Amino acid sequence: MKNGMTIIICTYNGAERLSQTIAHIAAQIVPTSIQWELILADNASSDDTIEMTKLAWEKHNLSHIPLRVISEDVPGKLYALQKAIREASNEYLIICDDDNWLATDYLEKAYNILDTMPEVGAAGGLGIPVTDDAGFPEWFKDYHYAYAVGPQAEKTGVLKPRAILWGAGLATRRSLYLAMYKDYQSFLVESETNVLSAEDTEYCLRLILKGYKLYYDDTLVYWHYIPSFKLTTDFRDQKLIKGFQNSDIILRKYYAAMRARLKTRGRPDIWFALLLIAPFNYLFAFSAKRAEKARNTLFHLLPFNIPTDDISRRIKAFIRD
Incomplete structure (x- = not known):
């Protein structure tokens, strides 16, 4: 080019x-x-x-x-x-x-x-x-x-x-x-x-x-x-803000990967702390969204796969490839 x-x-x-x-x-x-x-x-x-x-x-x-x-x-x-x-x-x-x-x-x-x-x-x-x-x-x-x-x-x-x-x-x-x-x-x-x-x-x-x-x-x-x-507040809320909220369903799967990968890069102490905290956050989450965040954080911390959604699996493969 x-x-x-x-x-x-x-x-x-x-x-x-x-x-x-x-x-x-x-x-x-x-x-x-x-x-x-x-x-x-x-x-x-x-x-x-x-x-x-x-x-x-x-x-x-x-x-x-x-x-x-x-x-x-x-x-x-x-x-x-x-x-x-x-x-x-x-x-x-x-x-x-x-x-x-x-x-x-x-x-x-x-x-x-x-x-x-x-x-x-x-x-x-x-x-x-x-x-x-x-x-x-x-x-x-x-x-x-x-x-x-x-x-x-x-x-x-x-x-x-x-x-x-x-x-x-x-x-x-x-x-x-x-x-x-x-x-x-x-x-x-x-x-x-x-x-x-x-x-x-x-x-x-x-x-x-x-x-x-x-x-x-x-x-x-x-x-x-x-x-x-x-x-107008209608355009702001129904078009822009609602669009951000809808896209979060997909994008938060990327953010879970970033949390696990970026915060722990060169910091085994943080990796170990997150590894201990994530299961508790998952078990005691008060919403499905927080449970998903904890589960996917753990998924990206571990060198092997645990049950999760298909997009998160492909994000992990994207990072690895």
């Missing part, structure tokens, strides 16, 4: 949102030594997303920068994203949501992080919220994380263990992403509810479990446009 950069936009009926997103991508200030391209992954849109995107890109006179449009008919960002990553011509990637406006130096800074830090599996930046004249409700400051805005860490650097990055503006490597899903496709598709929007969290968890670091840079800036209809 070429060590250039591919910006990927996944969208569903994004015609009204994409004009500003594309304008900010077109405004990127990129050294001539870095080749780059833009891929629009249309996820079964029924509006004129594709036509509008092509016209918007032509308006910026960037014929030397390829725009490639691909279509994915299976609904769900996960499917559109994975198809776009397979199609990408460059090793380095930026995943740009269709309502993210990248700062003019975003591509260059993301490229430099990935190119100089091979231990970093993914990098993210600072999201700044933007909305219309109605402004933000008072409660927004307490729920900014649900909208992928605000700082993702206290300062620039490697994230603390168990911390993850948002998918908005995420920079990573094509070969690494493909490797994370080569033998074990996403487990999110096995949920009874639609949790495919949590694909960014699952990817970060897989990177961590494989020993890669996640990096936050507060000078890596993007603006997230949030229309007023998304700034």
